Amino acid sequence: MDQQTLIYIVVGASFALYIGIAIWSKAGSTGEFYAAGRGVHPVTNGMATAADWMSAASFISMAGLIAFVGYDNSSFLMGWTGGYVLLAMLLAPYLRKFGKFTVPEFIGDRFYSQTARMVAVLCLIVMSVTYVIGQMTGVGVTFARFLEVPSEVGLFIGTGIVFIYAVLGGMKGITYTQVAQYCVLITAYTIPAVFISMELTGMAVPPLGLFSDHTGTAIPLLVTLDQVITDLGFNSYTGHHTNTLNMVLFTLSLMIGTAGLPHVIIRFFTVPRVADARWSAGWALVFIALLYLTAPAVGAMARLNLMDTVQTGPVGSPDGNLLYADRPDWMSTWEVTGLLKYEDKNNDGRIQFYNDANEEFQNEASQFEVPWAGNELTVNRDILVLANPEIAQLPAWVVAVVAAGGLAAALSTAAGLLLAISSAISHDVIKGAINPRISERGELWAARISMAGAIALAAYLGLNPPGFAAQTVALAFGIAAASIFPALMMGIFMKRINDKGAIAGMLTGLLFTVIYIFIYKGWFFLPGTNWLPDTADNWVFGISPLSIGSVGAALNFAVAIMVSNATEAPPKEIQDLVDSVRVPRGASAATEH
């Protein structure tokens, strides 16, 4: 059977599975639509949370981010997992005890303020919409590369599938499809990783392979990798080359941002008890770690594989580089997509892949017998994971599973985000502000219509991605870290914080973070409107716009505490509310409200 047919069969089967689950898990009430009837087992929820959280960025981009930078990008690994510790200990159990349906609802009730609730809704919608654009682009790209259909058609098929199970099943449908999607994506990620690890180190477990000896030598893989890339003028893989303060703040921003993402938080509303919310966070991290411990191994090994493919002999010898005419098939396949580019700058018909920005090395390379006239190969870091099975020459069915895995990662996250957006609209805006007397049936319909509207918006933005799509991840994490997380944490841990403090804190954190990002990235990301160039020498204390969320969070805490202490204490019933959130007893009673 040929490769293309196999991909159609595997991807088609995975879609059929998702639709089957949708029909089986139709939501009959708002409780089921928003929180899957609070009947999800903690391990099941952990798995669904892992799929909800691991997006196209985790599946497709992260190994590449580590591969081309090395140690300095460890921030992504620690940041995107460390957030679960904060979520498990500071937010999830208490918000589950609170027993309502949305994140803005807690903020509105705890700070007895409709304004606070609407600020939270605004933050939630801005960050979820920006996040969803990335998923939709991921769906389009995967379809275009693997199913050879135009990316617009891919996008329509993808959103069509989400439409069926999200509108019909709400949180209930999403939960069980996410479980299936997790199984697909982790299988797709692990199989090629095991093969590549076996090939390079003889170790079947990739995380162990990362620290093992390179096959056939007594030299550790990482030593070989450092040697190979520094010989070509690149920074060493294991060394620390960036500003330490920035690395700490970036890691912290990703951690706080992760804990403050509403589409992740609402997953913990689906378990029956407070104790389950605690266990569930642990299980979520176990399932996430299966991918996150594999990713750095895939990154290092794929980088070494790529360098060895191109640099076939000693650096500087005339025939030490791969002839373009002899390049492997996967290179030509990816050249078609434009994500891999070759330009023969010194006209020797061979591929030179090195760091031409390193002046010392470039001077040396200009003196070679056949002088090197600049780097000739550009590799988009996003192709590493998708091209891995082809690089390692794995069977056709593995390529098909990886295609299904990429789609599963993007669709599961998109569905979670769409639910967060639609529940904020139907529950916080329509029921909370516009029409509090809406019936249960009416609200369920409002939720379904909001979901359909959110999906249409996501499809539109996926088709016409704003030019700034790639920049917006910074915005999503920055807002989550600087506005939502501090408000939730203070709401639970500090009784003295009142409505005025919380609102002032959220607005300070939000504006500070957004303005700092806009100064370097352009106002509303419009190209050319930035005040300062986005380079390390222009950043205040070397803090990049990606890392500023943690500073925004600190300001949020400081302002909220000062304003609250200067104004009156929250009323008695609010203090009682905080007391009740702090103890698990009575959580099941809060289920029906």
Add this chain to the structure above:
Amino acid sequence: MEESAGEAYWRANVNLVRVLLVIWALVSFGCGILFRPLLSGIPVGGTDLGFWFAQQGSIITFIVLIFFYAWRMNQLDRHFGVDEE
């Protein structure tokens, strides 16, 4: 009486979280980033302990921290009689 038991439960919770978050920061920001130069003498598979903490050790520790927290909190819930029926 009821009130003070509630306060004691909350204090125990906050103390537990505080200790666990110190470990959380120590393995990631500490061993993974700030103290990496101090750990450079300890070799791990071709690099040093700091690199291992940054790419694997911190993640594994995070998992242990959450499960320990869940287990210990369930104990505290029962001890203070605030567990779910």
